[in-house]
Amino acid sequence: MRDMDRVVDRLMHAQREGERIMAYGDYDVDGATSVSLILDFLRNNGFDVIPYIPDRYSEGYGLSSQGVRTASEVGCGIIITLDCGIRATERVEEARTLGVDVIICDHHLPGEVLPNAFAILNPKHPDCTYPFKELSGCGVAFKLTQALTERIGLSPMSAYDGLDLVALSIASDLVELTGENRILLHHGLRAISRNARPGIRALLQVVRCSPEYLTVRDIISRISPRINAAGRMSRATEAVDLLTEKEESQANELASNLDRLNQVRRSYDEQITSDAIQQLGEREEFQHINIVWGKGWHRGVIGIVATRLIEHRYRPSVVISDDGGVLVGSARSTPGLDIHELIKGCSGHLEQFGGHAMAAGITVKNGEAEAFARSLDRAVGERLAAISKREPRYFDMEVHLSECSPELLLNLRRFEPFGPGAPAPVFLSRDVRLAMPPKQVGKDGRHIRVALKGDRFSPTLTAVGFGLGHRLEALAAASSLDVVFKVETECYRGVMQPRITLLDFWTERH
Numbered sequence: 001m002r003d004m005d006r007v008v009d010r011l012m013h014a015q016r017e018g019e020r021i022m023a024y025g026d027y028d029v030d031g032a033t034s035v036s037l038i039l040d041f042l043r044n045n046g047f048d049v050i051p052y053i054p055d056r057y058s059e060g061y062g063l064s065s066q067g068v069r070t071a072s073e074v075g076c077g078i079i080i081t082l083d084c085g086i087r088a089t090e091r092v093e094e095a096r097t098l099g100v101d102v103i104i105c106d107h108h109l110p111g112e113v114l115p116n117a118f119a120i121l122n123p124k125h126p127d128c129t130y131p132f133k134e135l136s137g138c139g140v141a142f143k144l145t146q147a148l149t150e151r152i153g154l155s156p157m158s159a160y161d162g163l164d165l166v167a168l169s170i171a172s173d174l175v176e177l178t179g180e181n182r183i184l185l186h187h188g189l190r191a192i193s194r195n196a197r198p199g200i201r202a203l204l205q206v207v208r209c210s211p212e213y214l215t216v217r218d219i220i221s222r223i224s225p226r227i228n229a230a231g232r233m234s235r236a237t238e239a240v241d242l243l244t245e246k247e248e249s250q251a252n253e254l255a256s257n258l259d260r261l262n263q264v265r266r267s268y269d270e271q272i273t274s275d276a277i278q279q280l281g282e283r284e285e286f287q288h289i290n291i292v293w294g295k296g297w298h299r300g301v302i303g304i305v306a307t308r309l310i311e312h313r314y315r316p317s318v319v320i321s322d323d324g325g326v327l328v329g330s331a332r333s334t335p336g337l338d339i340h341e342l343i344k345g346c347s348g349h350l351e352q353f354g355g356h357a358m359a360a361g362i363t364v365k366n367g368e369a370e371a372f373a374r375s376l377d378r379a380v381g382e383r384l385a386a387i388s389k390r391e392p393r394y395f396d397m398e399v400h401l402s403e404c405s406p407e408l409l410l411n412l413r414r415f416e417p418f419g420p421g422a423p424a425p426v427f428l429s430r431d432v433r434l435a436m437p438p439k440q441v442g443k444d445g446r447h448i449r450v451a452l453k454g455d456r457f458s459p460t461l462t463a464v465g466f467g468l469g470h471r472l473e474a475l476a477a478a479s480s481l482d483v484v485f486k487v488e489t490e491c492y493r494g495v496m497q498p499r500i501t502l503l504d505f506w507t508e509r510h
Contacts, residue, residue: 006119007121020078021079022049022074023080024082025240026083029228030172037162038141039244041161045154053235053236055235063091068095069098071100077100077101078102079101080103082137086104092116093116104119105140107356109124110124132181134181136170136173139184167189196211202252204223207226210491215418216418216419217418217490226259227239227258229261232261233262233265272294277308277312279292280309286374289315289377289380290315293369302320314334316342320364327364328363328364330359332359335420342379349364349368394484401429402457402459404429409498418488426486427484429482432453435460447468448468448471449465461498463500464501486500
């Protein structure tokens with residue numbers, strides 16, 4: 001990786017001289033795991049290192065002036081930015097003025113002007129020839145620990161102690177589960193199943209999830225929200241405290257606290273989601289995106305609400321909070337649409353933006369929200385018109401429902417992990433019947449639960465159709481269905497079982 005030798009030389013000099021290092025990370029899961037990984041590795045090998053994660057609300061995203069000043073005041077000669085920093089040109093200059101070397105360790109797309117940092121570790125750097133470009137932020141940090149392991153003269157296995165953290169970051173950050181990411185995630189999940197660190201073990205106990213059967217979906221839906229709750233509702237360093245804690249009792253206490261913060265987060269999430277969906281129903285002018293904004297919406301949950309809006313109506317979604325005149329937004333995309341690239345084309349309406357293909361953060365210029373929305377809606381529409389249309393009921397294979405035995409469904413676990421770039425298998429079954437009347441489930445009946453049967457000899461499969469609650473009547477009235485569904489596995493109370501997700505159904509042959 002470009003600049004890796006330069007970074008290792010600088011850090012080894014800092015170790016010899018007793019120079020203090022600041023591990024400066026983002027406040028999401030990728031940032032917290034990156035800081036935890038670097039903190040653990042450097043401390044275990046005789047480096048003087050302190051953690052720092054900016055306050056989401058008073059400092060904002062990325063390298064902050066306050067963070068730079070703090071590093072100087074506590075005697076740090078080096079700041080390692082983790083999962084951030086690639087666009088921090090002004091803050092890097094501030095650090096240089098104060099005599100602090102900045103090492104950028106990031107995976108986000110660079111801007112047109114690169115920061116004048118001491119070194120930049122980023123596979124997306126235009127001059128970097130590292131062959132795999134889609135590492136998570138923690139994945140880049142892991143590469144740094146591998147290089148340090150070699151220089152220090154440790155066993156290569158020493159770096160692998162951080163693979164559990166890398167797995168959490170890859171699953172949580174929506175990076176492509178292909179190439180090196182897939183390998184790192186696979187072995188990271190195995191590391192968790194064999195010997196999870198106390199903090200991860202405590203989180204798994206809180207959410208009643210077995211480490212032996214941990215899936216990407218478990219991480220996204222159960223682990224990540226609790227780690228993220230620290231930065232959303234309190235201090236993100238609480239997540240770092242948990243992930244680096246060595247004592248079981250203290251880890252259990254910290255995990256319980258994050259669970260409590262997550263419950264507070266959910267109350268904000270539910271109210272803002274309700275307001276956002278109501279607003280969507282009142283705004284018909286945008287044909288290709290979901291975009292909403294509101295005064296005082298809690299900035300810690302707008303990214304989650306954007307994801308909820310995609311579930312409500314399958315379109316790229318942007319949620320903007322007007323916080324005292326400062327318009328801060330989060331965007332989430334659907335597969336095949338690079339939301340970061342689309343936002344870049346509308347950047348004339350923005351103060352700043354950053355992110356990647358599936359998720360981005362923005363700050364909108366005052367008074368420019370409507371203009372930005374129109375511009376992004378037009379850009380998404382043009383992009384959709386330019387790409388080939390995929391068959392709306394895409395499937396990998398047609399099967400008779402009787403073939404979906406419990407043994408087969410559990411054997412599909414061999415294809416895991418699933419995620420962006422590595423989707424779960426999708427099947428089509430024809431002439432399916434309802435084993436019992438379907439019913440709406442979830443908040444406001446948003447989802448649907450249905451029991452399906454192929455014939456009297458086939459097993460009954462229970463499936464959940466997310467966002468299909470509005471189609472209950474059509475489903476209940478059907479005597480025979482063609483259904484498209486995907487198959488994953490989940491562990492409930494220590495028992496592994498298939499998880500069937502209904503994606504689409506229709507009653508007439510096409």
